[in-house]
Amino acid sequence: MNGYNFAYLDEQTKRMIRRAILKGVAIPGHQVPFGSREMPLPYGWGTGGIQVTASVLGASDVLKVIDQGADDTTNAVSIRAFFARTAGVQTTTHTGEATIIQTRHRVPEQTLSEGQILVYQVPQPEPLYTLESSRAETRRMHGLAEYGLMHVKLYEDIARFGHVSIAYSYPVMVNARYLMSPSPIPAFDNPKLNMMPALQLFGAGREKRIYAIPPYTAVRSLDFDDHPFRLTRAPHVCALCGSDNTYLDEVVTDDRGGRMFVCSDTDWCEQSRDRRQEAAE
């Protein structure tokens, strides 16, 4: 785009961000402060993810952007258009074709492979923030791996409700060292983070933090031996493609209680419909 550098940010800024990313990769799950820039999109709308993507994006990359698992949600459209405009890179909706996938709130259903990068948009990088509001204090707690507060929170949930009541942003331990927020993905997606072949980068623009999970890193959702981590999903099959193991959106179809359940990952759903059709032919 005229008057702007490739992928909007200037090269010095990208270098600064890549250094933060490298540090994040070297210390999996550790939040690295970085000089987050003010972006032409609002804070809370993916500025961290956009800065990370801009910093790792090359001219030959193929970019996919999803929000809620879908390529066609308005903010995903807007971010994809931003990079198409400022970097002129090829974009795709197919998970398998993308070299970089920027996401908000979901991990694609299709298993990612080596060489792919998954960039998460992170509103609140601090997993302890609801329990301790001071960032100076939580930083100290991470330094000492002092995570008793979170275990007590989970224990209290179990004591009150019989199970952990956290449905999304379910905290994980990365490489058995750092407590990390997986960003507000449903807990259903948490197991996908474990030993993922792709590189996972997390960008929080407003909070000015970057963190990372290198490929093939152990990521464990917090739980107890007698109360193991459990997945939650709507107990239905996708009404469009028939998948019975994907994360489903509940769509209200009328005002008489009508509901249908469909895959939240639109690319997965389309491909699985194609596969079904091929099998039928």
Place this chain on the structure above:
Amino acid sequence: MAYVAVKGGEQAIAHAHAWLAEQRRGDQAVPELGTDQIEQQLGRAVDRVMAEGSIYDRSLASLAIKQAQGDLVEAAFLLRAYRTTLPRFASSLPVETARMEVARRISAIYKDLPGGQVLGPTYDYTHRLLDFALAANGGATQAAPAMDFPAERLAPVSAILQAEGLIEGDGAPSRAADLTREPLAFPAARSTRLQALARGDEGFLLALGYSTQRGYGSTHPFVGEIRVGTVAVEIEPPELGFAIDIGDITVTECQMVTQFAGSKSEPPQFTRGYGLGFGHCERKAMAMSLVDRAMRAEELGEDCTAPAQDVEFVMYHCDNVEANGFVEHLKLPHYVDFQSELETVRRMRADAARAEAAE
């Protein structure tokens, strides 16, 4: 009813932008607003947008106000997003407000003082009666009587107290950090705090400053001095070795004189709360000086109990571009997480119903 996937986000966005542009222009029969008119006639709005947008450029701020339909927070955001792309070629020398060419200068702690009290262009003593003559475009402009600006350099009022050793010093000059380039870390230096406040939301600072007056972190403040006027901005290019003047900017400065009971190392004396902002922004500068002083509670060994004294709280929440983005992001789709919550609540209700049935 068949499920229709929500497609066409791209087209919807394009249409929304077109509608917005049409709405911005309004009735075509009404002449279009020129950015020069905004710059000249909505000066206080321009000042606020420059302060919160964190860049001194009256014409860009006017454009931002026009583009944002007068939404000043949105206008500040537009300026910020532009500012971030600009190269930094130098840091200015500290601006000498003591050498300010003042248009207004008042002190509440002395009846009269060298240089005098200069009211300048202020709303302070206007009666807030709607002037219907303005509505009728009949704002017959009387030329303001010529004023003799104090020609001599007006020493800051705090210097009078300082001569007697009654007020703390200004502190040693230090390199100012830049929180737009370096991430915030705590404890934050006072220069970083002041930068955050200078960029901070006027309404937020006003409310926080007000809270200190109502007992939430009281500082017993007096307006030592407020001055509004133009100051020279100078840079010292290393290849020259001397300072050159690159232009004048209008700023508002407030020095709040506050009480301090003394500590083990410091005798009882007055302390300072400092406020400075682009343009004519008295409300902002005053509130800023109250909050600046409140944030020094820990440094001065006072109890930290009030929101205005909590440095992390103030610094993380005073920026309206950050706050606005994050509050408004709630309108983005959250249905994936909501679905997860739905299933969890349904499960909990089922558990509760089973437990009740078993009893």
